[in-house]
Amino acid sequence: MLFNSLDFFIFLPVVFVVYWFISYKSLQVQNLFVLAASYIFYGLWDWRFLFLILASTVVDFFVGRAIYASNSDKRRKTWLWTSVLFNVGLLGFFKYYNFFVNSWVDLISIFGYELKSTWTLQIILPVGISFYTFQTMSYSLDIYYKRLTPTRDFISFATFVSFFPQLVAGPIERASNLLSQITAKRSFNYIQCTEGLKLILWGLFKKVVIADAIAPIVDDIFANYSDYPASTLILGVSLFSFQVYGDFSGYSDIAIGTAKLFGIELMSNFKFPTFSRNVAEYWQRWHVSLSTWFRHYVYIPLGGSRVSKLKSVRNIIIIFLVSGFWHGANWTFIVWGAIHAVLYIPVFLMGRNRMYMGNVVAENRWFPSLTEILQILLTFSLVTFSRVFFRSESITDAFGFLEQIYTNFTFESYHHPLGYRMIDYFVLLGLFVLYEFRIRRDERAPFKFKSGIVRFVAYTLVILGMLLFFDDTIDRSFIYFQF
Amino acid sequence: MKKLILKSALYFFLILILLEALVRVFHLGKDTPTRFLDEHEVEKWMPNQNGFSVTGNRRQNFSEYHINNFGYNSYREFNPTRNKIEVALVGDSFIEGFHQDYYNSIGKKIENSMPGIEVYEYGYAGYDFADQLHLIHSYKEQFDLIDHVILGIKFSNDLTRGEYKVVSGRLDLESPMNRLLKKSKLLVYSKSIGILDPPQRLMYRLINTLKPKQSIKPIDKQEAQRIKKEEEREYLANFKSLIASYGFDKDRFTLLLDAKVTSSFFLSYLKENDVNYIDFSTFFEATDRPTTLIYDRHWNNHGRALIAQLISEYLSSIHLTPSSK
Numbered sequence: 001m002l003f004n005s006l007d008f009f010i011f012l013p014v015v016f017v018v019y020w021f022i023s024y025k026s027l028q029v030q031n032l033f034v035l036a037a038s039y040i041f042y043g044l045w046d047w048r049f050l051f052l053i054l055a056s057t058v059v060d061f062f063v064g065r066a067i068y069a070s071n072s073d074k075r076r077k078t079w080l081w082t083s084v085l086f087n088v089g090l091l092g093f094f095k096y097y098n099f100f101v102n103s104w105v106d107l108i109s110i111f112g113y114e115l116k117s118t119w120t121l122q123i124i125l126p127v128g129i130s131f132y133t134f135q136t137m138s139y140s141l142d143i144y145y146k147r148l149t150p151t152r153d154f155i156s157f158a159t160f161v162s163f164f165p166q167l168v169a170g171p172i173e174r175a176s177n178l179l180s181q182i183t184a185k186r187s188f189n190y191i192q193c194t195e196g197l198k199l200i201l202w203g204l205f206k207k208v209v210i211a212d213a214i215a216p217i218v219d220d221i222f223a224n225y226s227d228y229p230a231s232t233l234i235l236g237v238s239l240f241s242f243q244v245y246g247d248f249s250g251y252s253d254i255a256i257g258t259a260k261l262f263g264i265e266l267m268s269n270f271k272f273p274t275f276s277r278n279v280a281e282y283w284q285r286w287h288v289s290l291s292t293w294f295r296h297y298v299y300i301p302l303g304g305s306r307v308s309k310l311k312s313v314r315n316i317i318i319i320f321l322v323s324g325f326w327h328g329a330n331w332t333f334i335v336w337g338a339i340h341a342v343l344y345i346p347v348f349l350m351g352r353n354r355m356y357m358g359n360v361v362a363e364n365r366w367f368p369s370l371t372e373i374l375q376i377l378l379t380f381s382l383v384t385f386s387r388v389f390f391r392s393e394s395i396t397d398a399f400g401f402l403e404q405i406y407t408n409f410t411f412e413s414y415h416h417p418l419g420y421r422m423i424d425y426f427v428l429l430g431l432f433v434l435y436e437f438r439i440r441r442d443e444r445a446p447f448k449f450k451s452g453i454v455r456f457v458a459y460t461l462v463i464l465g466m467l468l469f470f471d472d473t474i475d476r477s478f479i480y481f482q483f
Numbered sequence: 484m485k486k487l488i489l490k491s492a493l494y495f496f497l498i499l500i501l502l503e504a505l506v507r508v509f510h511l512g513k514d515t516p517t518r519f520l521d522e523h524e525v526e527k528w529m530p531n532q533n534g535f536s537v538t539g540n541r542r543q544n545f546s547e548y549h550i551n552n553f554g555y556n557s558y559r560e561f562n563p564t565r566n567k568i569e570v571a572l573v574g575d576s577f578i579e580g581f582h583q584d585y586y587n588s589i590g591k592k593i594e595n596s597m598p599g600i601e602v603y604e605y606g607y608a609g610y611d612f613a614d615q616l617h618l619i620h621s622y623k624e625q626f627d628l629i630d631h632v633i634l635g636i637k638f639s640n641d642l643t644r645g646e647y648k649v650v651s652g653r654l655d656l657e658s659p660m661n662r663l664l665k666k667s668k669l670l671v672y673s674k675s676i677g678i679l680d681p682p683q684r685l686m687y688r689l690i691n692t693l694k695p696k697q698s699i700k701p702i703d704k705q706e707a708q709r710i711k712k713e714e715e716r717e718y719l720a721n722f723k724s725l726i727a728s729y730g731f732d733k734d735r736f737t738l739l740l741d742a743k744v745t746s747s748f749f750l751s752y753l754k755e756n757d758v759n760y761i762d763f764s765t766f767f768e769a770t771d772r773p774t775t776l777i778y779d780r781h782w783n784n785h786g787r788a789l790i791a792q793l794i795s796e797y798l799s800s801i802h803l804t805p806s807s808k
Contacts, residue, residue, distance in 0.1 A: 005681070006681040006682060006685055007685075020484060021484075188484055190484075190486055190487055193487050194487070194490075197491070418777055419773065419777040420777075421541070421543060424541055456494070456497065456498075456501075457501075459494070459498060460498050460501045460502060460505070463498060463502065464502060464505055467502075467511075467540065467672070467673070467676065467678065468511075468540050468541050469540060469541075470540060470676055470677070470678055471540075471677075472676075472677035472678070472680055472681070473677075
């Protein structure tokens, strides 16, 4: 069930009403109801994969208790590895099996061995597997690191794993945040609900108007890159930057907003990464829940930045490569991760990786300085360059795309085959960037206006924008569902 | 909770009102003229209406229409006489031309290239061959004064019936309920951009789940070919039946068609029986510019210019010029 589908807009009010009117008296009933709703939400896509979620839930529920109950470090470690191997095994099979087989075949062909029959399988990637496996693993890891006490309530734990607003594409929550809220009684909060509705509206706008409207243009440019000059290809990859941001941050806003309707606060996943002043700041603002996960469970256990500079650089390379690989079973994502490592390391070595933590561009000013504008443009350009690999179907395509930019370095105005009026999209993106700049201080309050009338006009204009750019003919699924 | 529900309902209602106002101010929704059935049971537009036709979410195509005294979209009133040369274009929405300004229609383009000729456009969305011949037959006196009649047909759509009957489905659009709904420009706009399709699809899905399921037999290639041949024979029979009922003046009547999407079986029949036709397919294929609009398949200005040029050339070739009178 997609957040931007009619099914969801019937499902959500029904679940909301039952949740607050019928099941609110007992926490157990409330959680059981959310769990059932989450399983229906997921099962409507493919009920068979519910067994995977259930398996992951059962394994980590008992592993968590076993780690906690174990006295010896060796036994604790064994239980932890059980969880890690199980979850990574699920991911490995469903997401990476064919990739490894194909890569192996390619590798041995380099040495002159030709394998005619391969063992690839027709595997469907279960939606959200990369997200919920990481979430359940974080539970076992937190217990292992003694940051968390395991729960005895299986229903609450299963609800934590499969909570439908964030089940299929995050934010990847840690048990210390989400499970603790699930095990506590929730009561209706008017302010929280209205904040949730506003976030849902803003998320829908980003998905329908920004991401979906641009998608056919980006698809055309990437599919026919060899026919276009450099100016068009640069336009295509720049638009893709906005598309993927609108798509994923839109999803996250809807997820956070929906969770608020049920009295749950999820962590922020996007904090206006477009206005990042260097790549380190970008990673503090882009897909925050994943970056946090890797920092907590990979980077810090490897020593983080408390080891020698060389080892820290090694750790940075590792987390960026793993993060790239997490996105998909394709060399394009690994190269994308590697590029980010290359971009991040100089910032780290200059000691500038934490300088923008906790502040936004033009903090107490109306407008950014010229230096800040240049920094933002540079960061956007570097990140956008890396997206050539993120978006291309294969490494060959990615290099072909870059080669075409280099060899056909000319400017021509772009005309979409279906004759889309490009000025509409440029005006749209211009207004979007300006509006996001205005609200840049708080990613959870997109309609923060003192005047109620202005707020009301803003809601109406956002809905009008959705009407103006609505296109029923395109694929409206979210990009991050494939990860 | 009560506050949330009441406030949400209030906001919803107020937003709808403001959206309705915005859609009207920016003229995002199309105007739809009123249709009616005249005393000859010819379906046409209520005379003397003006409005704007809009295509696309963001007014990608915006054009003015004007329904003349006779009930068709034209900048001209239809007053044929023996002294002038008049040409009638009869057809469906392609001839009707709500997707162009009425003063820039195919007829106007023909008139520009052939001064002295008057072109009357009897276009109406959904008109098939039966509608066209019924119109000509019903207004025989008027059409007898017109020097040449060009009938636009699409083989696969316009020959599905062998006798004329009023199409009640189209007239249902003038039901009191539909007329009431049309008053909301927001609703008209939402429908035109497809935002109401998902609820409609959901409704059909629900209705279909209640209905007993019918097994659908897969059709193989041979069977599909047989069905196609049968259809072609049926369409030709309909053509014959209609011209037998209403008459077809081969000297004055010419068909306008796309031979690429017309059965060769039918084209052979036309040739064998000396029925004249203008084929625009090769003309369209020869151009490297798009001939249709972006958001629907109607001819764009370039497409209309090509059609006008083709008709003008045809009229010249049959010596239908002002000097010929």
